[in-house]
Amino acid sequence: MERELVSLSDIKELAEVGRPTVTNWRRRHSAHASASAGGGRSAFPEPVGGTDAKPLFDAEEVARWLDRRPAPNEPGGPGHRTYGDRFRHGLRLRGLVTLRHEVGSTELVITSALALAAGQEADGDGVAVELPDAPLAGGVGVDSRVRKVMKELIAVEGPARAADRVLNLADRLDSDLPMTATPEPVVRLVGALAGSVAGLRVIDLSADTGNMLLALPGLHRARAITAVEADPLRRTLLRYRLLAHGVAQGQVYEELEESGSPVADVVVADPPYAPVERERDAVGPLHWAEHAVRLLAAEGRAYVLVPTWTLTRPRGQNHGPTVEARDRLLSRGHIETIVQLPRRVHPFLTGAEFALLVLRPAREPEPVLLVDADRIAQRPGVGWIDEVTVAVDGGAAPGPEAWRRVPVRPTRPGTERLLDGRSVLPAHRLADPEPGTVHLRRVLDARRSAAAALPRLRGWLGEVDVSEREIRGRHRKLAEHLRAGQLRLLSGHRIKDADIADTGLVVIGREEMLGELPVGRRRIALESLTRYPKAVTTEAGDVLLLTEHGVRSRVDETGGCVLLAPVQGLRIAALRAHRRREAEGEPVDPADLWMRPQTLAQLLQAPRNQRRSSGSLVRRVSVRDMDLPQVSGAEVAEAEAILNETERLRAEVRRQLEALDELSARLAAGLADGAVAVRRRAT
Structure with a gap:
């Protein structure tokens, strides 16, 4: 019989340890080290193939050696006593991966395995497997090799865990099942928030393979369970998975209408992901939320996962169905809590951000609890799921940066409210004060x-x-000033590196804004600039912005610069005429100018705006969502004078520090090369 070979990486994965652990085992228990130690200590198996860079080992020899190493107990785990047990268990699962080509298809392997876990045996000779594809339908016998692997797996882990382990292998089986599954942290949060559903009626509107549904505690004692899934394969797998988990009362439908007119105490939904380009679709993610609340009993709750763009779109002249649905949910008192989930919570949609809506039946709108779980998750040593659960349950005092209740309608003139057409994303609302x-x-x-x-x-x-x-003071969004024409937004442009030179107009990009390059080092010739007809040059007094991972701003004192994306600019529309009148000696009232450059730059990078970042891959602050206080032109003029003087003093101190840094560096370089001698003159 041909022996199975494994690499060091395979041993790491199958024994569920880190690569340093495997390397340490091999080094400390090599044949030489074991012989030197004496006492009959067993040596780590020698390679039987491969290369020096990637040695291969006999899997059975490795398993026998690992049998001598006790494995730590895991709560709720399969109870492997040694690393050898773990290793052999991993080999069995890997056997399913290798079988997919021999059995016929990935779908057949997964469906057969889950059918066995569910105990769907037709007779003693085989298992009747319900297959979604018409050509394969009609009851197909399970391959004996799949039966053998699953029999061993179920004997060790039980049917429920065995079914889950097979689904967790789906990505290694080249299946797209994991791409639509609800992420594990999200299902744990929903389970913690919903609590036990024993004796309750439960509906999952978009069940997929059942991750969110099966996360609900006490599901096997629920009064009624209705799951809806449009995809035939996922619907079949869900039926088997529910049976494997001992949930015999679960009913799975292609459409909810098939189940009659159900009413539920708990509704969960993870609708198919919709990108922001689909915001004007007639049926979007928030329409699933509206559907969920229509199914709720009097004291029921719904938990719906939505992309955060559904919460950030502003109400405008051409707002679409998404904003209208959001306003309906708020105005009817349906939204109880909005939890902004941590960035990159979805392993297959790393560029998307998500929020969890906790919904209730219609009532007079009450303040909505906004929770920024992304901010909580960034704190070291914090279990964000536990902290979010405590916040939602009301067991902790509000933390203004992490969670706070915000009224839907204003309690008094000038106070914040959610029905104001702005973003309701927690990161944007909780950043205000x-x-x-x-x-x-x-x-x-x-x-x-x-x-x-x-x-x-x-x-x-x-x-x-x-x-x-x-x-x-009250505040206005920059979007309002842009619409009113008081400010003009200047976009940065993407310019090829080949067109960047050392002569011509100054180019300002990310590196200049971060201080990594001095302003003026990079330039673009006028003839090269003609290749970018949409590029605009700055004017003196324009405010330059970099809004990635916070906000950095500076005033362009000279103008004539070209902005490189992602740098943007803001131009005060009335500034040019105001300065022209001053230059011509006309009488000018300082209060006539509503905003000035240095004041604008400092206000934009104040903490109030710094914390408004969102985005899964790159944290950015939306310029249009930034706040500006409503203050008089006279007060702005006073602030401008003070901030200009402060900036002048800072520049002077920077020059002094740079001069001292240069002196220190040159002295050190001369001493290091043995070229100069340094001493203090006698006074």
């Missing part, structure tokens, strides 16, 4: 620190008068 900050005290502390560090500026700092506002 800087939490726990007494601003006046912080400003006065900063002024005292500056006076202590820069004694020569004490006189000027004393002239900076700061006081508490009697009424907290």
Whole structure:
């Protein structure tokens, strides 16, 4: 019989350990080390094939050696006593992977395996397997090799865990089943929020292979279970999986209408993913949420997974069905909680972000709990699912950055509300105030620190008068100023590296905004710029923005620059005429200009806007969603004078630091090369 060979990577995977552990086993238990240690210590098996770079080992020899190494117990695990048990168990599962070509198809292997786990034996000779494809339908016997693997697997792990393990292997079987499955962290969160469903009526509107449904505690004791899945293969697998888990009362339908007019205490749904390009479709993700609430009993709850773009689209002149559905859910009091899930929570849709809606039957709108689980998950050592569950259950005090209740309608004039046509994403709403900050005290502390560090500026700092506002200022989104024509957004352009030179117009991109390159190092010749007819040059006073992983801004004092994407610019429409009147000596009231460059730049990168980032792969802040306070032109003029002087002083200090850095670097270089001698002159 031909022996099975495994690599070191295979041993790592099959024994469920890290690669360093396998390397350590081989090094510490080599034949030489074992002989030196004496005492009959068993040596790690020697390679029987492969190369020095990728040695191959006899699988049975490795399993016998691993039998001597006890494995730690895992709560809820299969109870493997040794790493050898784990290793052999992994080999059995891998056997299913190799069988898919011999049996006929991946779908047949998976369906047969789950049918065996469900106990769907027709007679003693074979198993009647329900297959979704018409050419294969009609009861097909299970291959004896699949039967052997599953018999051993079920004996060790039980039918439920065996069925789950087979589905977890689907990606290695080149199946697309995992691509649509609800991610494991999401199903654990839904299970924690929903609690036990024993004695309740449960509906899953988009069940797939049952990940979210089977995460509900007490499902096997539920009063009634209805699952809907349009795909024939997934519907078949779901039936078998429910039986394998001991859920005999589950009914699986192609369409909900087949089940009559059900009413549920718990509804879950993970609708098919829809990209933002589908926002104007008549039926979108939020329509699934509306469908879910129509099925709820009086005290029922629904848990629906939606992409975050359904929550961020603003209401405008041409808003589509998505915004209308969101407004209906809010105005009718259906939305109880919005949980923004951590970035990259879906292993196959890493560029998409998701949110979980907790919904209830219609009632007078109450404040909605907004939870930013992405922010919670970024904290070291924090179990975000547990913390979100505590927040939703009301067992913890609100954390302004992580969760807070926001009213649907204004409680008094000027207060925040969700029905204002703006994004309702928690990352955007919870970023508004800087939490726990007494601003006046912080400003006065900063002024005292500056006076202590820069004694020569004490006189000027004393002239900076700061006081508490009697009424907290209101804010407007940049989108409103853009629509009104008060600001103009300048987009950056993608310019080929071959067109970047050292002469011509200054180019400002990500590197210049981050300080990695000095402004002016990169340029583009005028003749090269003609290849980019949509490229615009900046004017003096334009504010340049980089909104990736926070907000960085600077004022272009000279103009004539070309912006490289992702850098953007903002132009104050009234600034050019205001400066022209000043230059011509016309009488100008400083209060006539509603906003000024340095003030705009600093306001945009204030903490209020810094924390509005979203995006799964690159965290960006939407320029249109940024806030600007409504203040008078006179106050803006005062702030501009102070901020301009502050910026001038900062530039002066930077020049001093750069000069000292250069001196230190040159002294060190000369000493290192043995070219200079350094001493202090005697005074």
